[in-house]
Amino acid sequence: MNTVLKCADLDSGYSKGRACVRGFDLELHEGEVLALLGPNGAGKTTVLMTLAGLLPSLGGTVEITEHLIKPGHARSAARAGLVLVPDDRALFTSLTVQENLRLAVSSRRVWKAERDAVVEYFPALGERMKVQAGALSGGEQQMLAIGRGLLQHPKVLLIDELSMGLSPVIVERLLPIVRKVADSTGAAIILVEQHVRLALGIADSALVLRHGTNVLQGNAAELAATPGVIEDAYLGATEVPA
Structure with missing residues (x-):
């Protein structure tokens, strides 16, 4: 399966020298849905904005279909096939x-x-x-x-807080469509979502951020079967790497 998005040692934040996301690594393939999870303030939106070129990276690289994206250059990301659906x-x-x-x-x-x-x-x-x-x-x-x-026609689709302001019933109707989009178009999708169980139900993989650091990553179905592991990652029982 072809790699569509690759991040290596990505640092990002809102001021130079003060990264709020550190050492972010990710590889996504065609048609893969990643649930990007974590408590409020973990850095999820910061990651999406950096990938989309709306924030300049403070270190590391982003590639879309093996094309290096110019840091902080939204047009470069868009031309490479990345589309962001923001939380607003x-x-x-x-x-x-x-x-x-x-x-x-x-x-x-x-x-x-x-x-x-x-x-x-x-x-x-x-x-x-x-x-x-x-x-x-x-x-x-x-x-x-x-x-x-x-x-x-995105190669990579970023959806930030799909459920913002929506009832769980509506979210339950929308999330399977996200799955359908990935399957039918081959787009890789990163979904930021607070309804953890629902997100894991349609995702292939999941990643939990806490304090800007990846503290847990794995197969979505396996993580859904061990909810205590995700709870520990959210609450801090999982040690954050230095």
Whole structure:
């Protein structure tokens, strides 16, 4: 299976010389879903923003399909095929669903086919095309944000806090679609999610960050079967490497 994303000894943070994520290593393959877990403030969003080039790395490297990404260069990451769905969803709330999606499609000739492909994943959007994004429910807004990301045909899709502001019932409906996207498109997906059990249920692998350090990584199904191990990683029973 081809490696799509590779990070080596990545340090990242918001000011030079003060890394809040240290020595982050990761290798993701086509169609792999990684659940990136950890308590609030662990550095999960910082990792995603650094991978997307919205934060300059303070050390280490990021490669997408063996192409080295220029640190702090969002355009370089985007051109290589990385797409970030941020936790605030970054929708144009005064534009309709259709207009938000249309912005992500460069050619008018393929617009209808591209739109229909999104609706296959999210049928609810098909009935809401003329509704302003700001008038959608939280679940529909998340569908729109992910759908817009898919129109960019990502090799790597980063989804930050999918469940932000959503009920567990809606999250249970959305997460299997994330799995379906990975299986059908071959995109590697990093999913930051606070509903640990639900995330592990659709992920291939999982990684727990605490205080900016990887304290646990492994097969998602195996970790789901040993919830005490994840609890220890969250609460600090697992020793953080110096």
